[in-house]
Amino acid sequence: MALRATIRGRTYRFESIKEVLAKANPPKSGDALAGIAARDAVERVAARAVLSELTLAQLRQNPVVPYEEDELTRLVEDTLDDQAYRAVQDLTVGQLREWLLETGTTGARIRAISPGLTPEMAAAVCKLMSNMDLMVVGRKCEVVVRANNTLGLPGRMSSRLQPNHPTDDVEGILYSTREGLSYGCGDAVIGVNPATDTAESTAEILRALHDLMRRNGVPTQHCVLSHITVQMRALSELRSPMDLMFQSLAGSEKANTAFGISVGLVDEAYAMMRELATTRGPNRMYFETGQGSALSSDAHHGADQVTMEARCYGFARRYKPFLVNTVVGFIGPEYLETGSQITRAGLEDHFMGKLLGLPMGCDACFTYHSAMSQDELESLKVLLGAAGCAYLMSLPVGDDIMLNYQSTSFHDIPSVRGLLESRPTPEFDAWLEAAGIMRDGRPGPRFGDAEAIR
Amino acid sequence: MSALSRTRELVAALRHELGAQDPLPPAPPLPKVEPPPVRVFPTRRTESRYAQAASAHTTALLGIGHVGTRYATDVVLQFQAELAVAHEAVGTELPDDWAARNGLLPLRTRVADHREFLLRPDLGRRLDDASLARLRSDARRGVDVQPILADGLSAVACMGSGLALLEAYTRELEARGLTVGTPMCAKFARVWLEDEIGEAVGAKVAAILLGERPGLGTGDGLSAYLVFGPRVGKTDGDRNMMSNIHARGTPPEQAGRRLAVLTRAMLDQGTSGVALDLANLAAELGEAAGTAYRAPQKRVRLVEVER
Numbered sequence: 003m004a005l006r007a008t009i010r011g012r013t014y015r016f017e018s019i020k021e022v023l024a025k026a027n028p029p030k031s032g033d034a035l036a037g038i039a040a041r042d043a044v045e046r047v048a049a050r051a052v053l054s055e056l057t058l059a060q061l062r063q064n065p066v067v068p069y070e071e072d073e074l075t076r077l078v079e080d081t082l083d084d085q086a087y088r089a090v091q092d093l094t095v096g097q098l099r100e101w102l103l104e105t106g107t108t109g110a111r112i113r114a115i116s117p118g119l120t121p122e123m124a125a126a127v128c129k130l131m132s133n134m135d136l137m138v139v140g141r142k143c144e145v146v147v148r149a150n151n152t153l154g155l156p157g158r159m160s161s162r163l164q165p166n167h168p169t170d171d172v173e174g175i176l177y178s179t180r181e182g183l184s185y186g187c188g189d190a191v192i193g194v195n196p197a198t199d200t201a202e203s204t205a206e207i208l209r210a211l212h213d214l215m216r217r218n219g220v221p222t223q224h225c226v227l228s229h230i231t232v233q234m235r236a237l238s239e240l241r242s243p244m245d246l247m248f249q250s251l252a253g254s255e256k257a258n259t260a261f262g263i264s265v266g267l268v269d270e271a272y273a274m275m276r277e278l279a280t281t282r283g284p285n286r287m288y289f290e291t292g293q294g295s296a297l298s299s300d301a302h303h304g305a306d307q308v309t310m311e312a313r314c315y316g317f318a319r320r321y322k323p324f325l326v327n328t329v330v331g332f333i334g335p336e337y338l339e340t341g342s343q344i345t346r347a348g349l350e351d352h353f354m355g356k357l358l359g360l361p362m363g364c365d366a367c368f369t370y371h372s373a374m375s376q377d378e379l380e381s382l383k384v385l386l387g388a389a390g391c392a393y394l395m396s397l398p399v400g401d402d403i404m405l406n407y408q409s410t411s412f413h414d415i416p417s418v419r420g421l422l423e424s425r426p427t428p429e430f431d432a433w434l435e436a437a438g439i440m441r442d443g444r445p446g447p448r449f450g451d452a453e454a455i456r
Numbered sequence: 457m458s459a460l461s462r463t464r465e466l467v468a469a470l471r472h473e474l475g476a477q478d479p480l481p482p483a484p485p486l487p488k489v490e491p492p493p494v495r496v497f498p499t500r501r502t503e504s505r506y507a508q509a510a511s512a513h514t515t516a517l518l519g520i521g522h523v524g525t526r527y528a529t530d531v532v533l534q535f536q537a538e539l540a541v542a543h544e545a546v547g548t549e550l551p552d553d554w555a556a557r558n559g560l561l562p563l564r565t566r567v568a569d570h571r572e573f574l575l576r577p578d579l580g581r582r583l584d585d586a587s588l589a590r591l592r593s594d595a596r597r598g599v600d601v602q603p604i605l606a607d608g609l610s611a612v613a614c615m616g617s618g619l620a621l622l623e624a625y626t627r628e629l630e631a632r633g634l635t636v637g638t639p640m641c642a643k644f645a646r647v648w649l650e651d652e653i654g655e656a657v658g659a660k661v662a663a664i665l666l667g668e669r670p671g672l673g674t675g676d677g678l679s680a681y682l683v684f685g686p687r688v689g690k691t692d693g694d695r696n697m698m699s700n701i702h703a704r705g706t707p708p709e710q711a712g713r714r715l716a717v718l719t720r721a722m723l724d725q726g727t728s729g730v731a732l733d734l735a736n737l738a739a740e741l742g743e744a745a746g747t748a749y750r751a752p753q754k755r756v757r758l759v760e761v762e763r
Contacts, residue, residue, distance in 0.1 A: 031575050167514055174514030181506070181518050185525075335574045370542040370670045371574055371609055398516040399527070399535055399672075406671035408539075416525040450522045452506050 003060065007051040014048035019056065019064040023122070024306035025049035026129040028346055032294045032307045032337035039306075053126055054096030061095070061122045062087070066305035066313075072255045073265050078120050078316040086118025095126045102127065102139045102357075109144035116359040121253075121312035124354040128308060133346060136353040137389035143356035145392070149223045149245060149281040149324045151429035153190060153392055154361050159424040160393035161415045162325070162363065163188030166195050166404035170203055172210045178398055179214060181452040184439055185412040186419070187396035189430035190325055190363060191246055191288065193225040197404055201235035204228045205242040212243040212280070217456050218437075221429040223281055223324065225288055230263060230271050237278050245281040246288040246324055247271055250295075253313030257301035265317070272321045285324035285361075291315070292329040293347050294337030307337065308350055315358040325393070326355055327363035331379075332407055334369055341378030344368060348382055352391050363393035367400075367409040376408070383410055387418045394418070416445060492523065515755045530759075537758040538673030545667070545675020550611040555641035558619060560605060561594055563587040563653070567644035580646035587642075588656065595638040595657050601629050601719055602637035602659035602686075606645035610667025613676045614641075617708045621665050621678055621701060624712025632720055647681045647695070654686025661722050662686035663715065668699055673758065677702045680715050684728035694729040696722070714741050 005016040016022045024033060025040040026049040033039035040046035062082075065075045093101065101107055128136065146154040153160055165178030175194055182188055192215070194207050204226045211224040223245035226233065230249040236242040249268060252258050275286040291314040296302040302310050311328070318326050328351035331344040338344045348364050355362035366382045368374040383394055400411035418424075425431050425443055434440040437455075438448040448454035475481065507519025520531050527535065549570055555562035564587050566579040573580055583591065595602075605622050607614045622639060629636050637657055642649055647664055654662025661684050668679040678701040683690050696718055701711040717740050722728045734741060 035576065035578075165516070167516075171513050174510070174516070177506075177510035177514055177518055178516045181510075185522075336577055339575060370539075370672070371546040376536075376539060398518055399520070399531070401517060401538075401672045403515050403671070406669060408672065413522060413525055413527060420525060445522075445525060452519070 003056075005052050007048040009044055009048050009051075012044075014045055014052075016049060016052060019061065020066045020305055022049050022052050022056070023066065023126060023129065023309050024304075026053045026126075027306050027308055028129075028343075030293070030307060030337070030343055030347070031335060031339035032297055035336055036297050036302060036304075036306070038304060050130055054099075054130055055094050056126070057092060057094050058087075058098065058119075058123050059091040061126055062091070062120055065120065065122055066309050067254050067303045072303075074253065074255055074258070074313055074317050077265055077320065078313075081320070082120065083117035086115050088118070090115050090118055095123075095130060098123070098127045099130045099135070102142075103135065107142070109142050112139075112143055112357065113359070116357060119358060121316035121354075121358065122309060124315070124357045125309040125312040127357075128312070128350050128354050131353070133349050133385070136349040137385065140349070140353040140356050141388070141390040143390070145356060145359060145361045147285040147322075147324050147361045149283060149285055151189060151221045151223075151427040153324065153427055155428065157424050158427055159387050159391065159415075159419055159422065160190040160363070160427055160430075161187045161396040161410070162190045162327070162393055163192045164195070164395050164397045164402065164409070165192070166397070166402055168197055168404045170194075170197050170207065172206060175207060176210060176214060177452075179211065180455040181398065182396055182412050183218075183220065183455050184448065184450055184452045185396070185416055186426060186434050186440055186449075187412050187415045188220070189222055189426040190393035191223045191225050193227055193246075193248070193288070195227045195404060199228045199232055201228075201232050201240055204232055204236040205240040208236065208242045208244055214455075219433065221427075221433050227288075227290075230267065234271055234274055238274060243280040244275075245279060246286060247275050247279070248288040248290070250290045251314045251317050252291075252295045252299070252301070253310035253317075254296050254301045254303060256303075257296040257299050257310075258317075260299035260301060265320075268317075268321065281324075285322055287321045287323040288325040289314075289318045289321075289323050290327055290329055290365075291318070291351070292333055293351065294333040297337070298333065308347075308354075311351055312354045312358070315355045315360055318355075319359055324361065325363060326360045327365055327393070327395075328352070328355070329365040329367065331368040331372060331374060332365065332405075335372040339373055341368075341374035341382075344372065344374050345378065345382045345385065348386060349389060352386060352389055356390070361392045364391050365395045365409055367395070367407050369407045379408065380414070383414055383418050384421060387422045387424065416449075420444070511755075517755065533759045534757065535672075541673050541675050541758065542670040545610040545612040545670040548611045550607040550614060550641075550643045552643070554615065555643070558641070559639065561590065561638050561640035563591060563604075563640055563642040565642060565644045565646075565649060570644075573644045577646050580644050581648040582652055583642075583649070588652075591640075591653065591656050595640065598658045599637040600634040600659070600723060601661045601663060602650075602654050602657050604640055604642055604645075604650055604653055604662065604664045606642040606649065606664055606666040608645060608647075608666030608679070609669040610675050610677070613667035613678050613702065616676050617678060617702060618665060618667075621680075621708040621712055624709050625663070625665070625680075625715050626712075628712050628716035629719060632716060634719070634723070648690070650681065650683060651686045651688045651690050654683065655688060659686060660684065661719050661728070663719065665701075673755070674702070674704075677705060678708075678711075680711070682715065682718060682722065682728060684722040684726065684732075692729075696728055696732060717741055
């Protein structure tokens with residue numbers, strides 16, 4: 003491997019595939035913070051040119067974290083689908099990009115090769131694609147999953163209702179939930195980030211949401227996003243109703259250790275959910291990811307944040323999750339500085355996750371110290387919807403009063419659905435129509451009327 | 457008939473079908489547009505029953521209604537005002553002479569400007585050479601506690617209630633017979649800066665009081681992070697923290713008292729962070745122990761227009 007390209011007489015040399023992958027990235031403050039970004043725009047193109055000529059087999063042989071050092075690398079390598087891999091192993095990254103974009107390459111064909119792709123391959127092709135390339139292919143990918151309802155069908159866009167509260171006041175959580183449902187939100191999940199990470203508090207919130215869903219016959223799922231070990235206690239010891247089990251994932255063994263998890267632990271949780279979950283399944287897990295999390299615990303192994311993000315998806319797909327979303331602007335400007343960086347990252351993550359077979363949603367969001375405007379954030383939600391994103395978040399005016407950041411609002415969900423003529427999951431859609439919240443896919447007589455929900 | 461003339465015929469028929477002259481006929485005239493019903497960001501007088509009931513339990517902005525699927529104009533303005541307050545708090549810089557004017561030892565990190573402060577947390581965790589020299593020559597050494605006031609992510613909060621918190625905390629520490637280091641203030645500072653400062657002055661406990669990342673409509677909150685045995689290399693698990701220090705959360709007077717209780721516990725137990733046992737202090741600490749219920753703060757209306 004020469005890893006060399008010449009642009010206008012100047013030759014650019016790269017030491018490793020890891021360096022090529024990093025320098026091929028569009029500008030991200032996190033890659034600059036890690037000291038691995040391209041020096042300038044020309045070097046970036048040179049890296050992309052080198053990357054375009056690498057074969058998928060070469061990428062498989064050169065994971066960004068060595069097999070011996072990292073259980074995620076081992077997981078991907080040891081469980082890769084051989085038949086699917088053999089179908090694409092001789093393609094270069096440039097050829098994979100073109101194959102994905104070809105009209106004849108349908109969602110079913112992408113689905114056939116997906117289990118043969120490593121995260122590094124998904125990240126590599128991502129770096130050769132423009133935002134619109136990412137959207138075009140993302141839209142083609144077919145990922146349909148089922149828990150209590152069926153998510154990811156064509157023409158559908160769902161939302162997580164996120165009724166967080168700074169002190170986990172259950173009444174406060176229920177007030178936000180009722181209002182969100184009345185705007186047609188919550189078909190992906192009603193999911194609460196708790197302020198207090200205890201099994202008792204997790205169980206109390208789960209019970210209250212479960213009762214509300216029962217009382218109103220809402221066909222959706224619920225989840226409390228405490229640490230996975232806390233949820234396991236709530237499920238096995240306190241026997242809480244639990245439709246989905248949640249965990250944040252990172253892209254290396256070392257970073258997951260900082261999160262207090264391992265492949266073995268998530269295996270155990272998954273087995274517990276198959277036995278005890280209150281959803282019919284077959285999909286029962288919920289994962290969140292986000293570019294920069296590995297670097298923030300100094301566990302990126304010198305790799306760029308897009309590649310480390312793809313490795314989260316290599317981990318997630320083992321558990322056939324019902325939901326995966328990237329919390330794209332939450333981590334802060336030291337990783338994603340501006341609206342264009344956050345937008346790019348959202349589209350990248352959606353594309354890579356879908357390509358690797360995951361039901362990708364996105365928490366399109368910013369913290370108040372990043373350089374993204376509200377208008378840019380609203381645009382991103384439409385771009386994601388057009389790219390076939392399975393779900394967005396939803397909160398009162400997009401304001402998370404517990405985590406202090408700006409996300410998607412209750413009002414944004416019916417707005418994006420209206421713009422793109424998309425509908426919620428079929429089961430939830432039927433419930434909204436029956437409740438008078440929607441009428442033929444448009445706001446109905448009880449739209450926005452929280453008192454329609456008991 | 458040739459393929460070309462067939463196409464011409466098809467196009468002509470299509471144009472006729474779409475409206476021979478004008479593809480979009482003029483809109484019928486409307487009588488005077490009546491103003492829609494008044495929808496305002498809830499105040500005591502105007503809020504909906506649902507919003508009123510919800511506000512006893514949450515500060516989430518509920519019961520605000522909708523126009524089509526979007527917000528009423530008044531809600532948009534209120535939202536934009538809250539956003540502007542948050543952005544202003546992040547964007548405001550601590551004036552270089554603010555520390556000295558307020559009788560505090562002025563310190564600065566290795567950060568060059570505000571953008572670098574946001575992008576390089578590593579530089580905000582270390583003092584520049586001049587500040588380190590000033591600290592070594594001017595600050596009292598070998599104290600029990602070294603409080604450090606700092607801008608963090610909101611200089612507005614630092615300048616707003618920073619002095620009040622520093623004074624309250626110092627007074628409460630002295631009332632417990634503890635020695636307190638030279639009052640100081642650091643610009644472009646991150647939490648972990650307390651490690652280097654505490655180590656340099658040989659303090660048993662370092663406590664950095666700094667502006668927290670603003671939320672919507674709130675740029676005036678301070679947080680405090682305390683660490684026992686400060687030295688470079690301590691991690692988040694070694695620290696105890698208290699957030700939401702401001703008039704609508706925990707007021708500075710009360711926060712100073714709670715932080716002093718926390719400090720005393722660190723000195724007594726010789727540790728901090730996850731290893732610190734706070735079980736016996738719960739009542740005295742309130743939410744600084746991380747357990748007590750806190751009633752929701754009231755969301756205030758920011759925009760008023762004179763008519």
